[in-house]
Amino acid sequence: MSHDIAVIGGGPAGLSAAINARVRNKTVLVVGNDYRESPLYRAERVDNYLGMPGLTGAQLLDAYQRHAEDMGVEFRHGRVLNIMPMEHTCYLSIGTDMEEAGAVILATGVSRGKKFPGEAEFLGRGVSYCATCDGMLYRDKQVVVVGLAPDAAEEANFLQGLGCRVTYVSGKAPEGLDPAIAYVRATKLEIVGEASVTALRAGDEEIPCQCVFLLRHAIPPTDLLPALELENGYIRVDREMRTNLPGVFAAGDCTGLPLQLSKAAGEGLIAGQKAAEYLDGL
Ligand SMILES: Cc1cc2nc3c(=O)[nH]c(=O)nc-3n(C[C@H](O)[C@H](O)[C@H](O)COP(=O)(O)OP(=O)(O)OC[C@H]3O[C@@H](n4cnc5c(N)ncnc54)[C@H](O)[C@@H]3O)c2cc1C
Incomplete structure (x- = not known):
């Protein structure tokens, strides 16, 4: 309009x-x-x-x-x-x-907040800022939602509903997250991959995934x-x-x-x- x-x-x-x-x-x-x-x-x-x-x-x-x-x-x-x-x-x-x-x-x-290592490099190759835009591309695939905005849990639930296999990462446990979604508490993050994203390093863990959704305010x-x-x-x-x-x-x-x-x-x-x-x- x-x-x-x-x-x-x-x-x-x-x-x-x-x-x-x-x-x-x-x-x-x-x-x-x-x-x-x-x-x-x-x-x-x-x-x-x-x-x-x-x-x-x-x-x-x-x-x-x-x-x-x-x-x-x-x-x-x-x-x-x-x-x-x-x-x-x-x-x-x-x-x-x-x-x-x-x-x-x-x-x-x-x-506020800097870009994560790998974010700019993999933008459009497995890094997305929009769950509703890109979610369908990752049906049946492993994705990570990095919750940096209050509505991020809702977006994670939306992706899970589409059929994505979602892990949610944030510094503080969110409210309203679908219990079927795995939660990892971490703030030190790095996006890694080759031609496209293959994993998110979250603290000491490496979470394999095809897409990282960075949901900021x-x-x-x-x-x-x-x-x-x-x-x-x-x-x-x-x-x-x-x-x-x-x-x-x-x-x-x-x-x-x-x-x-x-x-x-x-x-x-x-x-x-x-x-x-x-x-x-x-
Ligand atoms: C706790 C606190 C106390 C404060 N106390 C005072 C005080 O006592 N006196 C004082 O003068 N100032 C104070 N400030 C500062 C004041 O709040 C800011 O100067 C003021 O809010 C700036 O207004 P703004 O509209 O420029 O930005 P903001 O208030 O930051 O609003 C910007 C909005 O744009 C949204 N946005 C950003 N990107 C996008 C996008 N791509 N699409 C859609 N939306 C987007 C953001 O989410 C945000 O809601 C305080 C600030 C805080 C946090």
């Missing part, structure tokens, strides 16, 4: 961008995870947000979400895996689905858009929150320090307004 603006990430920057684009009468789709899974949701107290000291992270995020819903922002749960900017239209892949938008605002926060923006320019590890933007790619804007923690709420909300406002102006000028 086509939207004026797609926002990747439903945190403070993404929702600020979304409501400010709605004020300019643009249709807006926000793609992101359940906002209650944000680490900020568990913050006991936020004291430096102007005029509203002492709120919990949950109170703030609940209010942001209500505000955006009341303004007619559309939401879609999921991880954007890839963005293809074409002339005047950006195509977003979300699992096996596609969405289209005239402009994109990246509000993906910071992706966030995907680094340069994996979404390889032509995106960075500066000091963050997305390079100008004062209008424009990236180096036409029709692609960015806001919030993903553009750099300070990693703070007020900056995220302020940049989101500019990105929402400028993306709307960009569309009006086409």
Whole structure:
């Protein structure tokens, strides 16, 4: 389906961008995870947000979400895996689905954690970031799900239901995992193989498998858009929150320090307004 603006990430920057684009009468789709899974949701107290000291992270995020819903922002749960900017239209892949938008605002926060050894080397040759996209390829085969996001157990159950033989690896035992799925507790991981993946080394164990599904909360923006320019590890933007790619804007923690709420909300406002102006000028 086509939207004026797609926002990747439903945190403070993404929702600020979304409501400010709605004020300019643009249709807006926000793609992101359940906002209650944000680490900020568990913050006991936020004291430096102007005029509203002492709120919990949950109170703030609940209010942001209500505000955006009341303004007619559309939401879609999921991880954007890839963005293809074409002339005047950006195509977003979300699992096996596609969405289209005239402009994109990246509000993906910071992706914590480095890539695992072997991850980049075997991407597409037995390393996958999407269970719904690639699960069918591994029916009747051994796969490992590395649970780095709260919905990873659900995805592992989905793969098991498809007929994959699943092992689940994470630092902490997940809730809701199908009891038929073997669980291995480990955080030190290495993906090994030859032409394609043959095993995951998890701590002292080597788990033979044909695919490793790495299910994270966030995907680094340069994996979404390889032509995106960075500066000091963050997305390079100008004062209008424009990236180096036409029709692609960015806001919030993903553009750099300070990693703070007020900056995220302020940049989101500019990105929402400028993306709307960009569309009006086409
Ligand atoms: C515990 C805690 C306490 C904090 N306390 C304070 C405080 O007191 N004061 C303060 O100013 N700041 C505080 N912060 C920092 C503040 O939370 C951040 O600066 C702010 O949330 C940044 O907003 P954002 O929208 O840029 O990114 P985020 O809030 O990180 O939101 C980004 C969202 O994008 C999603 N996403 C990423 N990639 C994709 C993808 N490919 N597809 C779909 N979705 C994607 C992520 O899952 C995430 O939900 C705190 C942070 C934490 C964790």
